[in-house]
Amino acid sequence: MISKAKVKFIKSLQLKKYRKDEQCFTVEGAKGIVELLNSDFEVIWVAGTANFLRENEALLRRNRIEVVETTERELSGASSFQTNNSAIAIAKLKPISPPVLNKEFVLVLDDIRDPGNLGTIIRTADWYGIKHIIASLETADLYNPKVISATMGSFCRMNIYYTQLTNYLVGTDWPVYGASLVGRSIYDTNFGGEGFIVIGNESQGISGAVHSLITNHITIPRIGQAESLNASIAAAIILDNVLRLKK
Amino acid sequence: MISKAKVKFIKSLQLKKYRKDEQCFTVEGAKGIVELLNSDFEVIWVAGTANFLRENEALLRRNRIEVVETTERELSGASSFQTNNSAIAIAKLKPISPPVLNKEFVLVLDDIRDPGNLGTIIRTADWYGIKHIIASLETADLYNPKVISATMGSFCRMNIYYTQLTNYLVGTDWPVYGASLVGRSIYDTNFGGEGFIVIGNESQGISGAVHSLITNHITIPRIGQAESLNASIAAAIILDNVLRLKK
Known part of the structure:
Protein backbone atom coordinates (compact mmCIF):
# COMPACT_ATOMS: atom_id res chain seq x y z
CA MET A 1 0.00 0.00 0.00
CA LEU A 93 16.16 15.64 -11.66
CA LYS A 94 19.51 15.69 -13.46
CA PRO A 95 21.43 18.94 -13.79
CA ILE A 96 21.99 19.72 -17.47
CA SER A 97 24.88 21.85 -18.61
CA PRO A 98 25.33 23.41 -22.05
CA PRO A 99 25.96 20.55 -24.47
CA VAL A 100 29.33 19.88 -26.03
CA LEU A 101 28.52 19.39 -29.70
CA ASN A 102 30.54 17.48 -32.24
CA LYS A 103 29.50 17.67 -35.89
CA GLU A 104 25.93 16.58 -35.40
CA PHE A 105 22.34 17.71 -35.88
CA VAL A 106 20.65 19.40 -32.95
CA LEU A 107 16.94 20.16 -32.60
CA VAL A 108 16.04 23.64 -31.39
CA LEU A 109 12.53 24.02 -29.97
CA ASP A 110 11.12 27.54 -30.11
CA ASP A 111 8.27 27.38 -27.58
CA ILE A 112 6.78 23.92 -28.03
CA ARG A 113 4.01 24.28 -25.45
CA ASP A 114 2.09 21.02 -25.73
CA PRO A 115 3.55 18.29 -23.48
CA GLY A 116 2.42 15.55 -25.88
CA ASN A 117 4.21 17.25 -28.77
CA LEU A 118 7.41 17.68 -26.74
CA GLY A 119 7.39 14.05 -25.62
CA THR A 120 6.73 12.83 -29.15
CA ILE A 121 9.53 15.02 -30.53
CA ILE A 122 11.97 13.57 -27.97
CA ARG A 123 10.92 10.01 -28.90
CA THR A 124 11.31 10.70 -32.62
CA ALA A 125 14.65 12.49 -32.14
CA ASP A 126 15.92 9.45 -30.20
CA TRP A 127 14.78 7.17 -33.06
CA TYR A 128 16.93 9.23 -35.45
CA GLY A 129 19.95 9.25 -33.14
CA ILE A 130 19.74 12.91 -32.10
CA LYS A 131 21.52 13.44 -28.76
CA HIS A 132 20.86 17.08 -27.94
CA ILE A 133 17.86 19.36 -27.93
CA ILE A 134 18.06 23.08 -27.20
CA ALA A 135 14.72 24.37 -25.90
CA SER A 136 13.47 27.90 -25.33
CA LEU A 137 12.56 28.82 -21.76
CA GLU A 138 8.86 28.79 -22.75
CA THR A 139 8.99 25.21 -24.04
CA ALA A 140 7.04 22.67 -21.94
CA ASP A 141 9.00 21.17 -19.04
CA LEU A 142 10.76 17.89 -19.82
CA TYR A 143 9.76 16.54 -16.39
CA ASN A 144 6.03 17.14 -16.84
CA PRO A 145 4.47 13.63 -16.44
CA LYS A 146 2.74 13.95 -19.82
CA VAL A 147 6.05 14.72 -21.52
CA ILE A 148 7.84 11.85 -19.79
CA SER A 149 5.02 9.47 -20.73
CA ALA A 150 4.94 10.50 -24.40
CA THR A 151 8.72 9.94 -24.74
CA MET A 152 8.19 6.20 -24.06
CA GLY A 153 11.52 6.07 -22.22
CA SER A 154 13.50 8.20 -24.69
CA PHE A 155 13.87 10.97 -22.06
CA CYS A 156 16.67 8.81 -20.62
CA ARG A 157 18.79 9.24 -23.74
CA MET A 158 18.16 12.88 -24.65
CA ASN A 159 19.97 15.93 -23.28
CA ILE A 160 17.60 18.87 -23.23
CA TYR A 161 19.14 22.21 -22.47
CA TYR A 162 16.72 25.06 -21.73
CA THR A 163 18.08 28.47 -22.58
CA GLN A 164 17.41 31.80 -24.25
CA LEU A 165 17.57 30.76 -27.91
CA THR A 166 18.85 33.90 -29.59
CA ASN A 167 21.77 34.19 -27.15
CA TYR A 168 22.54 30.54 -27.75
CA LEU A 169 22.38 30.63 -31.56
CA VAL A 170 23.86 34.05 -32.29
CA GLY A 171 27.52 32.98 -32.28
CA THR A 172 27.30 29.66 -34.12
CA ASP A 173 28.95 29.05 -37.47
CA TRP A 174 26.77 25.99 -38.10
CA PRO A 175 23.79 26.33 -40.43
CA VAL A 176 20.51 27.11 -38.68
CA TYR A 177 17.61 25.49 -40.54
CA GLY A 178 14.08 26.74 -40.02
CA ALA A 179 10.92 25.38 -41.62
CA SER A 180 8.20 27.63 -42.93
CA LEU A 181 5.72 27.64 -45.78
CA VAL A 182 8.33 29.28 -47.99
CA GLY A 183 11.87 28.02 -48.30
CA ARG A 184 13.88 25.43 -50.18
CA SER A 185 12.26 22.01 -50.47
CA ILE A 186 13.67 19.55 -47.95
CA TYR A 187 13.90 17.11 -50.88
CA ASP A 188 16.41 19.36 -52.66
CA THR A 189 18.42 20.49 -49.64
CA ASN A 190 21.87 19.12 -48.94
CA PHE A 191 21.96 19.20 -45.16
CA GLY A 192 25.66 18.40 -44.84
CA GLY A 193 27.04 16.99 -41.62
CA GLU A 194 25.88 19.32 -38.87
CA GLY A 195 23.37 22.00 -38.05
CA PHE A 196 20.59 23.30 -35.86
CA ILE A 197 17.03 22.48 -36.90
CA VAL A 198 14.54 24.95 -35.44
CA ILE A 199 10.95 23.81 -34.81
CA GLY A 200 8.51 26.65 -34.14
CA ASN A 201 5.60 27.04 -31.75
CA GLU A 202 2.37 25.13 -32.50
CA SER A 203 0.36 28.18 -33.49
CA GLN A 204 2.88 31.02 -33.94
CA GLY A 205 5.69 29.17 -35.74
CA ILE A 206 9.24 30.44 -35.31
CA SER A 207 9.41 33.68 -33.32
CA GLY A 208 10.71 36.87 -34.92
CA ALA A 209 13.96 37.04 -33.00
CA VAL A 210 14.87 33.42 -33.75
CA HIS A 211 13.68 33.79 -37.35
CA SER A 212 16.33 36.45 -37.94
CA LEU A 213 19.02 33.88 -37.07
CA ILE A 214 17.82 31.25 -39.56
CA THR A 215 20.49 30.82 -42.24
CA ASN A 216 18.64 28.20 -44.34
CA HIS A 217 14.89 28.41 -44.85
CA ILE A 218 13.40 25.04 -45.70
CA THR A 219 9.92 23.79 -46.45
CA ILE A 220 8.06 20.47 -46.56
CA PRO A 221 6.37 20.46 -49.98
CA ARG A 222 2.60 20.28 -49.69
CA ILE A 223 0.59 18.14 -52.10
CA GLY A 224 -2.91 18.45 -50.59
CA GLN A 225 -4.78 21.21 -48.81
CA ALA A 226 -4.05 21.19 -45.09
CA GLU A 227 -2.80 24.62 -44.08
CA SER A 228 0.01 23.36 -41.88
CA LEU A 229 1.41 20.33 -40.10
CA ASN A 230 1.48 19.54 -36.39
CA ALA A 231 4.87 20.60 -34.91
CA SER A 232 5.91 17.07 -33.94
CA ILE A 233 4.97 15.79 -37.41
CA ALA A 234 6.99 18.52 -39.12
CA ALA A 235 9.97 17.73 -36.87
CA ALA A 236 9.75 14.04 -37.77
CA ILE A 237 9.55 14.60 -41.52
CA ILE A 238 12.48 17.01 -41.43
CA LEU A 239 14.60 14.63 -39.32
CA ASP A 240 13.83 11.80 -41.73
CA ASN A 241 14.96 13.93 -44.66
CA VAL A 242 18.09 15.21 -42.91
CA LEU A 243 19.23 11.82 -41.67
CA ARG A 244 17.85 9.33 -44.22
CA LEU A 245 21.17 8.87 -46.01
CA LYS A 246 23.41 9.18 -42.98
CA LYS A 247 23.07 5.70 -41.52
CA MET B 1 -26.19 34.00 -24.49
CA LEU B 93 -23.01 13.89 -39.50
CA LYS B 94 -22.43 12.92 -43.12
CA PRO B 95 -23.26 9.41 -44.29
CA ILE B 96 -20.15 7.80 -45.73
CA SER B 97 -20.36 5.07 -48.31
CA PRO B 98 -17.54 2.75 -49.41
CA PRO B 99 -15.06 4.90 -51.33
CA VAL B 100 -14.62 4.68 -55.07
CA LEU B 101 -10.87 4.50 -55.52
CA ASN B 102 -8.88 5.49 -58.53
CA LYS B 103 -5.14 4.67 -58.61
CA GLU B 104 -4.26 6.39 -55.39
CA PHE B 105 -2.80 5.77 -51.96
CA VAL B 106 -5.22 5.05 -49.13
CA LEU B 107 -4.43 4.96 -45.41
CA VAL B 108 -5.79 2.01 -43.46
CA LEU B 109 -6.02 2.50 -39.70
CA ASP B 110 -5.96 -0.70 -37.69
CA ASP B 111 -7.34 0.43 -34.31
CA ILE B 112 -5.90 3.91 -33.81
CA ARG B 113 -7.45 4.55 -30.39
CA ASP B 114 -6.05 7.93 -29.41
CA PRO B 115 -8.20 10.82 -30.69
CA GLY B 116 -5.18 13.13 -30.93
CA ASN B 117 -3.36 10.58 -33.08
CA LEU B 118 -6.36 10.10 -35.37
CA GLY B 119 -6.83 13.84 -35.81
CA THR B 120 -3.14 14.37 -36.50
CA ILE B 121 -3.12 11.52 -39.04
CA ILE B 122 -6.10 13.09 -40.87
CA ARG B 123 -4.34 16.48 -40.93
CA THR B 124 -1.10 14.95 -42.25
CA ALA B 125 -2.93 12.81 -44.83
CA ASP B 126 -4.69 15.96 -46.08
CA TRP B 127 -1.29 17.70 -46.36
CA TYR B 128 -0.10 14.88 -48.62
CA GLY B 129 -3.25 14.89 -50.75
CA ILE B 130 -4.71 11.61 -49.45
CA LYS B 131 -8.50 11.56 -50.00
CA HIS B 132 -9.60 8.32 -48.35
CA ILE B 133 -8.95 6.58 -45.06
CA ILE B 134 -10.28 3.13 -44.23
CA ALA B 135 -10.59 2.68 -40.47
CA SER B 136 -11.25 -0.40 -38.38
CA LEU B 137 -14.40 -0.39 -36.28
CA GLU B 138 -12.25 0.01 -33.13
CA THR B 139 -10.55 3.17 -34.40
CA ALA B 140 -11.46 6.38 -32.53
CA ASP B 141 -14.58 8.13 -33.83
CA LEU B 142 -13.95 10.85 -36.40
CA TYR B 143 -16.61 13.05 -34.76
CA ASN B 144 -15.04 12.96 -31.27
CA PRO B 145 -14.38 16.67 -30.49
CA LYS B 146 -10.70 15.91 -29.79
CA VAL B 147 -10.31 14.29 -33.21
CA ILE B 148 -12.09 17.16 -34.99
CA SER B 149 -9.91 19.68 -33.15
CA ALA B 150 -6.62 17.91 -33.94
CA THR B 151 -7.46 17.78 -37.68
CA MET B 152 -7.36 21.63 -37.80
CA GLY B 153 -10.14 21.61 -40.38
CA SER B 154 -8.83 18.72 -42.48
CA PHE B 155 -11.82 16.54 -41.45
CA CYS B 156 -13.77 18.50 -44.10
CA ARG B 157 -11.61 17.10 -46.89
CA MET B 158 -11.13 13.49 -45.79
CA ASN B 159 -13.47 10.57 -46.39
CA ILE B 160 -13.18 8.11 -43.54
CA TYR B 161 -14.91 4.81 -44.04
CA TYR B 162 -15.23 2.59 -40.94
CA THR B 163 -15.41 -1.09 -41.73
CA GLN B 164 -14.15 -4.55 -40.88
CA LEU B 165 -10.64 -4.36 -42.32
CA THR B 166 -9.97 -7.94 -43.34
CA ASN B 167 -13.25 -8.17 -45.27
CA TYR B 168 -12.39 -4.90 -46.97
CA LEU B 169 -8.81 -5.78 -47.91
CA VAL B 170 -9.14 -9.45 -48.75
CA GLY B 171 -10.18 -9.02 -52.39
CA THR B 172 -7.89 -6.16 -53.45
CA ASP B 173 -5.23 -6.54 -56.10
CA TRP B 174 -3.46 -3.39 -54.92
CA PRO B 175 -0.35 -3.76 -52.78
CA VAL B 176 -1.03 -3.62 -49.04
CA TYR B 177 1.92 -1.99 -47.24
CA GLY B 178 2.43 -2.54 -43.53
CA ALA B 179 5.17 -1.09 -41.37
CA SER B 180 6.92 -3.13 -38.75
CA LEU B 181 10.41 -3.35 -37.28
CA VAL B 182 11.35 -5.82 -40.00
CA GLY B 183 10.66 -5.22 -43.66
CA ARG B 184 12.14 -3.45 -46.63
CA SER B 185 13.49 0.04 -45.97
CA ILE B 186 11.04 2.73 -47.04
CA TYR B 187 14.07 4.42 -48.66
CA ASP B 188 14.54 1.47 -51.04
CA THR B 189 10.90 0.74 -51.76
CA ASN B 190 9.31 1.67 -55.07
CA PHE B 191 5.75 2.39 -54.01
CA GLY B 192 4.36 2.66 -57.53
CA GLY B 193 1.11 4.50 -58.15
CA GLU B 194 -1.43 3.02 -55.78
CA GLY B 195 -1.78 1.01 -52.61
CA PHE B 196 -3.09 0.66 -49.09
CA ILE B 197 -0.81 1.78 -46.26
CA VAL B 198 -1.72 0.11 -42.98
CA ILE B 199 -0.95 1.91 -39.71
CA GLY B 200 -1.20 -0.31 -36.63
CA ASN B 201 -2.54 0.28 -33.15
CA GLU B 202 -0.48 2.47 -30.78
CA SER B 203 0.63 -0.37 -28.54
CA GLN B 204 -0.19 -3.60 -30.40
CA GLY B 205 0.83 -2.64 -33.93
CA ILE B 206 -0.95 -4.33 -36.84
CA SER B 207 -3.35 -7.06 -35.70
CA GLY B 208 -2.77 -10.68 -36.68
CA ALA B 209 -5.67 -10.94 -39.12
CA VAL B 210 -4.71 -7.75 -40.97
CA HIS B 211 -1.03 -8.69 -40.84
CA SER B 212 -1.76 -11.79 -42.91
CA LEU B 213 -3.08 -9.56 -45.72
CA ILE B 214 0.05 -7.36 -45.90
CA THR B 215 1.73 -7.95 -49.25
CA ASN B 216 4.70 -5.59 -48.74
CA HIS B 217 6.37 -5.31 -45.35
CA ILE B 218 8.19 -2.02 -44.97
CA THR B 219 10.24 -0.43 -42.21
CA ILE B 220 11.45 3.03 -41.23
CA PRO B 221 15.19 2.55 -40.66
CA ARG B 222 16.21 3.37 -37.10
CA ILE B 223 19.45 5.22 -36.41
CA GLY B 224 19.14 5.79 -32.65
CA GLN B 225 17.69 3.82 -29.78
CA ALA B 226 13.97 4.53 -29.36
CA GLU B 227 12.10 1.23 -29.51
CA SER B 228 9.31 2.51 -31.74
CA LEU B 229 7.66 5.60 -33.16
CA ASN B 230 4.30 7.14 -32.31
CA ALA B 231 1.65 5.91 -34.78
CA SER B 232 0.93 9.36 -36.23
CA ILE B 233 4.67 10.01 -36.66
CA ALA B 234 5.17 6.68 -38.45
CA ALA B 235 2.22 7.47 -40.73
CA ALA B 236 3.71 10.87 -41.60
CA ILE B 237 7.18 9.55 -42.39
CA ILE B 238 5.74 6.79 -44.57
CA LEU B 239 3.45 9.21 -46.43
CA ASP B 240 6.39 11.54 -47.05
CA ASN B 241 8.40 8.67 -48.50
CA VAL B 242 5.54 7.32 -50.61
CA LEU B 243 4.54 10.69 -52.04
CA ARG B 244 7.76 12.75 -52.07
CA LEU B 245 8.38 12.28 -55.78
CA LYS B 246 4.79 12.28 -56.90
CA LYS B 247 4.10 16.00 -56.90
Missing part, protein backbone atom coordinates in the same frame (compact mmCIF):
# COMPACT_ATOMS: atom_id res chain seq x y z
CA ILE A 2 1.24 3.51 -0.83
CA SER A 3 1.09 5.79 2.23
CA LYS A 4 -1.02 8.93 2.07
CA ALA A 5 2.16 10.98 2.36
CA LYS A 6 3.63 9.26 -0.70
CA VAL A 7 0.43 9.75 -2.73
CA LYS A 8 0.48 13.43 -1.80
CA PHE A 9 4.14 13.66 -2.78
CA ILE A 10 3.51 11.99 -6.16
CA LYS A 11 0.61 14.31 -6.88
CA SER A 12 2.61 17.41 -5.91
CA LEU A 13 5.18 16.46 -8.59
CA GLN A 14 2.60 17.06 -11.30
CA LEU A 15 3.45 20.74 -10.79
CA LYS A 16 6.73 22.24 -11.96
CA LYS A 17 7.06 24.34 -8.81
CA TYR A 18 7.18 21.24 -6.60
CA ARG A 19 9.43 19.34 -8.99
CA LYS A 20 11.87 22.23 -8.70
CA ASP A 21 11.56 22.50 -4.92
CA GLU A 22 11.97 18.75 -4.39
CA GLN A 23 14.31 18.18 -7.35
CA CYS A 24 12.27 15.06 -8.11
CA PHE A 25 9.96 13.83 -10.88
CA THR A 26 7.71 10.85 -11.56
CA VAL A 27 7.87 8.22 -14.26
CA GLU A 28 4.70 6.19 -14.83
CA GLY A 29 4.24 2.91 -16.65
CA ALA A 30 6.43 -0.16 -17.05
CA LYS A 31 8.27 0.81 -20.24
CA GLY A 32 9.50 4.19 -18.97
CA ILE A 33 10.45 2.82 -15.55
CA VAL A 34 12.51 -0.02 -16.97
CA GLU A 35 14.40 2.49 -19.13
CA LEU A 36 14.79 4.75 -16.10
CA LEU A 37 16.28 1.91 -14.02
CA ASN A 38 18.76 1.19 -16.81
CA SER A 39 19.80 4.86 -17.08
CA ASP A 40 22.03 7.07 -14.96
CA PHE A 41 19.07 8.79 -13.28
CA GLU A 42 19.02 8.37 -9.50
CA VAL A 43 15.80 6.54 -8.61
CA ILE A 44 14.42 7.13 -5.10
CA TRP A 45 11.59 4.60 -4.87
CA VAL A 46 9.15 2.64 -6.95
CA ALA A 47 5.52 1.75 -6.17
CA GLY A 48 4.38 -1.16 -8.31
CA THR A 49 1.88 -3.98 -8.57
CA ALA A 50 2.98 -7.43 -7.37
CA ASN A 51 3.24 -8.37 -11.02
CA PHE A 52 5.50 -5.45 -11.96
CA LEU A 53 7.73 -5.99 -8.92
CA ARG A 54 8.11 -9.70 -9.69
CA GLU A 55 8.88 -9.17 -13.37
CA ASN A 56 11.52 -6.54 -12.59
CA GLU A 57 12.88 -8.00 -9.36
CA ALA A 58 16.47 -8.40 -10.54
CA LEU A 59 16.62 -4.90 -12.00
CA LEU A 60 15.15 -3.34 -8.85
CA ARG A 61 17.47 -5.31 -6.56
CA ARG A 62 20.56 -4.45 -8.61
CA ASN A 63 19.69 -0.77 -8.26
CA ARG A 64 18.89 -1.19 -4.52
CA ILE A 65 15.58 0.59 -4.97
CA GLU A 66 13.06 0.98 -2.15
CA VAL A 67 9.90 -0.69 -3.43
CA VAL A 68 6.29 -0.40 -2.28
CA GLU A 69 3.80 -3.04 -3.37
CA THR A 70 0.46 -1.64 -4.39
CA THR A 71 -2.64 -2.30 -6.52
CA GLU A 72 -3.75 -1.00 -9.92
CA ARG A 73 -6.51 0.87 -8.17
CA GLU A 74 -4.15 2.68 -5.81
CA LEU A 75 -1.73 3.43 -8.65
CA SER A 76 -4.46 4.91 -10.81
CA GLY A 77 -5.56 7.07 -7.87
CA ALA A 78 -2.05 8.51 -7.49
CA SER A 79 -1.38 8.76 -11.21
CA SER A 80 -1.45 11.75 -13.57
CA PHE A 81 -3.30 9.50 -16.01
CA GLN A 82 -6.68 7.81 -15.94
CA THR A 83 -5.19 4.39 -15.47
CA ASN A 84 -1.87 2.97 -14.42
CA ASN A 85 -1.65 -0.79 -14.22
CA SER A 86 2.04 -1.26 -13.47
CA ALA A 87 4.09 1.24 -11.46
CA ILE A 88 5.16 4.76 -10.56
CA ALA A 89 8.81 5.68 -9.93
CA ILE A 90 10.25 8.75 -8.25
CA ALA A 91 13.64 9.94 -9.50
CA LYS A 92 15.97 12.89 -9.04
CA ILE B 2 -26.34 30.23 -25.12
CA SER B 3 -29.49 28.73 -23.58
CA LYS B 4 -29.12 26.00 -20.97
CA ALA B 5 -30.74 23.58 -23.40
CA LYS B 6 -28.12 24.35 -26.04
CA VAL B 7 -25.24 23.97 -23.55
CA LYS B 8 -26.67 20.61 -22.50
CA PHE B 9 -27.02 19.59 -26.15
CA ILE B 10 -23.41 20.60 -26.93
CA LYS B 11 -22.11 18.68 -23.94
CA SER B 12 -24.14 15.58 -24.83
CA LEU B 13 -22.37 15.51 -28.21
CA GLN B 14 -19.07 14.77 -26.47
CA LEU B 15 -20.38 11.18 -26.31
CA LYS B 16 -20.59 8.97 -29.39
CA LYS B 17 -23.96 7.56 -28.31
CA TYR B 18 -25.59 11.00 -28.43
CA ARG B 19 -23.81 11.97 -31.65
CA LYS B 20 -25.32 8.84 -33.21
CA ASP B 21 -28.80 9.44 -31.76
CA GLU B 22 -28.87 13.10 -32.80
CA GLN B 23 -26.79 12.66 -35.99
CA CYS B 24 -24.93 15.82 -34.97
CA PHE B 25 -21.41 16.78 -33.89
CA THR B 26 -19.57 19.87 -32.67
CA VAL B 27 -16.70 21.80 -34.18
CA GLU B 28 -14.83 24.14 -31.85
CA GLY B 29 -12.49 26.99 -32.66
CA ALA B 30 -12.37 29.50 -35.50
CA LYS B 31 -10.13 27.61 -37.92
CA GLY B 32 -12.23 24.42 -37.94
CA ILE B 33 -15.53 26.31 -38.14
CA VAL B 34 -14.46 28.43 -41.09
CA GLU B 35 -13.44 25.25 -42.94
CA LEU B 36 -16.76 23.66 -41.92
CA LEU B 37 -18.75 26.59 -43.32
CA ASN B 38 -16.85 26.29 -46.60
CA SER B 39 -17.49 22.53 -46.84
CA ASP B 40 -20.54 20.49 -47.81
CA PHE B 41 -21.40 19.68 -44.19
CA GLU B 42 -24.84 20.88 -43.14
CA VAL B 43 -24.34 23.36 -40.27
CA ILE B 44 -27.24 23.76 -37.82
CA TRP B 45 -26.17 26.69 -35.69
CA VAL B 46 -23.09 28.53 -34.46
CA ALA B 47 -22.48 30.12 -31.06
CA GLY B 48 -19.69 32.66 -31.24
CA THR B 49 -18.19 35.73 -29.63
CA ALA B 50 -19.17 39.13 -31.05
CA ASN B 51 -15.69 39.22 -32.56
CA PHE B 52 -16.02 35.85 -34.30
CA LEU B 53 -19.50 36.66 -35.62
CA ARG B 54 -18.34 40.00 -37.00
CA GLU B 55 -15.24 38.58 -38.67
CA ASN B 56 -17.25 35.80 -40.32
CA GLU B 57 -20.49 37.66 -40.95
CA ALA B 58 -20.52 37.23 -44.74
CA LEU B 59 -19.73 33.52 -44.53
CA LEU B 60 -22.42 32.93 -41.92
CA ARG B 61 -25.02 34.93 -43.82
CA ARG B 62 -24.24 33.18 -47.10
CA ASN B 63 -24.84 29.84 -45.38
CA ARG B 64 -28.00 31.16 -43.63
CA ILE B 65 -26.77 29.89 -40.30
CA GLU B 66 -28.63 30.52 -37.04
CA VAL B 67 -26.14 32.36 -34.85
CA VAL B 68 -26.05 32.91 -31.09
CA GLU B 69 -23.82 35.61 -29.67
CA THR B 70 -21.97 34.57 -26.56
CA THR B 71 -18.87 35.26 -24.45
CA GLU B 72 -15.53 33.47 -24.14
CA ARG B 73 -16.54 32.47 -20.64
CA GLU B 74 -19.79 30.85 -21.75
CA LEU B 75 -18.06 29.14 -24.66
CA SER B 76 -15.36 27.71 -22.44
CA GLY B 77 -18.05 26.42 -20.08
CA ALA B 78 -19.79 24.55 -22.90
CA SER B 79 -16.56 23.41 -24.57
CA SER B 80 -14.80 20.03 -24.54
CA PHE B 81 -11.58 21.99 -24.03
CA GLN B 82 -10.25 24.17 -21.23
CA THR B 83 -10.68 27.32 -23.25
CA ASN B 84 -12.55 28.38 -26.32
CA ASN B 85 -12.24 32.01 -27.29
CA SER B 86 -14.09 32.04 -30.60
CA ALA B 87 -17.02 29.74 -31.38
CA ILE B 88 -18.75 26.35 -31.34
CA ALA B 89 -20.67 25.02 -34.34
CA ILE B 90 -23.19 22.18 -34.52
CA ALA B 91 -23.30 20.24 -37.78
CA LYS B 92 -24.96 17.13 -39.16
